[in-house]
Amino acid sequence: MSIYRLYGATTLGFVCQLLALVLISSAVAATEPREASALSLAQTPAVPLTDLPRLAQIQAQLDARRVVFVGEFHKRLQDHCIQLEVIRHLAAQAQPLAIGVEWFQQPFQEAIDRYLAGAIDARALLQASEYYDRWGYDFRLYVPILRFARAHGIPVIALNLPTELTRAAARQDLDTLSPALRKWLPDRLDRTDTDYRRRLKRVYRSHGDHDEVDFEHFYTVQLLWDEGMAQRAAHYLDMHPNTRMVILAGSGHLAHGSGIPNRLRRRTGIDGAILLPGWEGPLQAGLADYLLLPAARQLPKPGRLGLALLPKAGHLIVHSFTDNSSAQAAGVKTDDVLLAINDQPVKTISDVRVALWDHPPGDVMQLRVQRTARLGEKHPLTFEIILH
Template identity: 50%
Template sequence: MVVSQHTHCLSLFLVLMVTGGCSIVESSPREAVPAMHGAAPKQTEAAVGETPVLDLNAYTTVEKLIPALAGKRVVFVGETHNRYDHHLIQLEIIRGLHQLHPQLAIGMETFQQPFQPYLNDYVTGAISEQEMLRATEYYQRWRMDYRLYAPILHYAREHQLPVIALNLPVELTRKVGRIGLEGLTAAERARLPDEIDRSDAAYAERIKEVFEYHPRGSGQPFEHFLEVQLLWDEGMAERAAGFLQANPDHHMVIVAGSGHLAYGSAIPRRLLRRVEADTAIVLNSWEGSIEPGLADYLLLPAEQPLPPAGKIGALLEEEDGALKVEACIDDSPCATAGIKAGDRILSIDDETINNQADLRLALWDKLPGDTISIDMLRKHWFTAGKTMTFEITLE
C-alpha cells in the first residue's frame, strides 16, 4: 500500500519549531560596507550580534512530533497542492493522531461543501471511489491529480473517519472575484459565512503581496481579490467550527494550502472566533520569510514525485461536447494503435468520455503497462461516421 511504503522515509524528515525556543528569521539586507580596512561600523556590529541562531539539536522527526500535537483538538497541516510528499506527511500525522484519538475527523480544502453527502457515502462504503469522484465533480472543481490525495481518502474509508468538505462552491467565489460581495443576489448572500472579519491589517497586507504577483489582464480590483480570500478562509473556518460544535467528542486534522494557515490569521483564528479549542499549525516547506509566528512547526521534506501515470500519448481538444484527438505523439500507444487526428473518444472501459475531466477520471488509477479499451468515433464526409474499438497498452 502506498502509505506504508513511505513511513520510513517520513521518519527522516526534519521538523523545525518556529515558535518557542528556536526560530529562524529572514536576515536583514546587508548594509553597505565602506571600501576601506579597519573596524566595521558599530551599527553593523549590533546587527551581527542579533543574528538569529538555530540549534540543530532541536531538530526532531515527524514520528516524534505526534506526542507534541496530541493535546491539540485541532491540528492544521499545510500543503503545496501538487507536492506528493506534503500529502504523505499529512497522512502520517493523521495516522499518528488517530491512534491517540479514535474519534478523529479530517477537514479538506479539496472538496466543496455542497458535495458533503457523497464524501459521507464514500467513507461508509455506500459508493465507490470512482462514483465519489464523479459525484463531487472533483476534476472539474479541484483538478489536481487525485493520486495526491488518494492515500488520505483511503485511510479515512478504511477507518470510517469523517471527511469534511470545507471549501465553498466555486460558482460563488468566482462571482465574488468578478463583481465583489456587493454584486451578489440575496439568495447568494444567504450562502455566505455568517461573519466576515476584515479587521486584520497584516492579513490584508499579505494578501496584497500575493495579488501583486497575479497577472493584471483580468482587470480584477484588489478589493474583489481580498473578498475571495476572506470568503474562502471564513467559509472553511465556519464549516470546521460547525462540525466541532456538533461533535464535541471529536478531534480534527485540517489539511489545506499553507497560505490559508500561515501566521494563523486565515483559517485558524477565524475558527477560534467560533469555537474554543487548543490548536497547532504545521507547515510543509515555506517559500517566504521564516520567522516567529509563521507556524508552530515547519517541516522540511525532501520533494517526492508521484509515481508515473499511464498515458495514451495523444494531444486532445474539447470540441462540441466531445473530446477530439488533435494528434498522436510519435511512437506513442495512440499512434501504434492506429488512432488518427480527428477521431473522437466515446468511452474508455465503458465509461463515457465527453471532456478532459471524464478522461482524467477514467485514467487516474491506471499505470504504465495497463491495457484499456477505447471506443472512438471516426467521422467521414457525408456520413455519420464509424465507431471503432482500440485496445491500448498505456506507456
C-alpha cells in the same frame, strides 16, 4: 524528518537564508556607522542545526490540541505523506477524529459520505464531487488519506466553498450576488488582520497585478475561503463536542494563523496547533507551531493516451498524436470522436482524467471512437491501446 519549532525571536530555518542575512548585513556594514552595524549583526537570527527534533518526537505534544492544522503545497507528495502520518497518530488516540479538507467543496458532502460508507468507489466519487473540475490536482496525492479514513471509519468533512461563489466574488461585489450563491456566504468576513492583507497584497503584486479594485476582489475571495472553511469546521465541532479534527489545507490558509486558524478560534475559542511541511516565504516568529522539513517525494508517472483531445460542441475530438503513439498505431485517426474509455463514457477532459486516474503506463485500455466517413455516415470503432 527534521522539524524547527518556531517561537520567541525570529527563526530562520534554512542555511541559505542565514547566509543571505549575513551577506545583507555585510553590505549594510559598508555604509552604516560601525556601532549600528555591530548592533545589527548581533541581532542576526541563528538556528542550531545539530539536533533537530523529529516528527515522532513532537506528535505527543499534539495530543492536547482539539484541532491540528497541517498545511500543504498542493502538488507536493511529501506534504500529503506528512498529513497522513499525523492522521495515523491522532487516529490511534482514544478521542474520535474527523478530517476537514480543502479539496472537496461543501455541496458534495453526500458523495464523500457515500464513498466512506463503501457505497461508491473512488471513480464514482470523482464524478459525483466534480473533483477534476473543481480542484484538479492529481487525485493520487489525496486518495491514501481517503482510503485510511474509510478503513478506520473517520468522517471526512468538505470545507471549501463552491467554485460558483468564489468565481462570482472575484468579479462582483458580494451584495450583488444571487440568492443561490449568497446562501453559501460565511456569516462575516473579518478584515481586521492588516498584516494578512499586506502579505496578500505582496502576493497579488508579485504576479504583476496592481489594480486596486481587482485586489479588493482578490482579497475578498481569500477571506471567503478562509472564513467559509473555518465556519464549516466550527459547525462540525459544535455538533460533535467530543470529536477532534485535523484540518488539511493549503499552507497559505494556515500560515501565521491569519487564514483559517484565527477565524476558527474566533468562532469556537479553540487554539489549534499549526504544522507546515516546508515554507517558501520569509521564516519568522508566529509562522507556525512547527515547520517540518520532509524529504522530497514524487508520484510515479501517470498513464497517458498518447493523443491530444480538443473539446468541441460537447465532444472530444482527436486533434493530434504524441511520438510513437500506441493509439495512432492501433488505428485511431485525427478527427475521430472519443466516446468511451474502457466502456466509461467521456465527453470532457475531466471525464478522461477520471477514467485514467489510477492507470499507470503499460496498462491496456479500450478506446471507443466514432468516425465520420466521406459521405457523412458515422461508424463506431473500438481500439485497444497501451498507455504511455
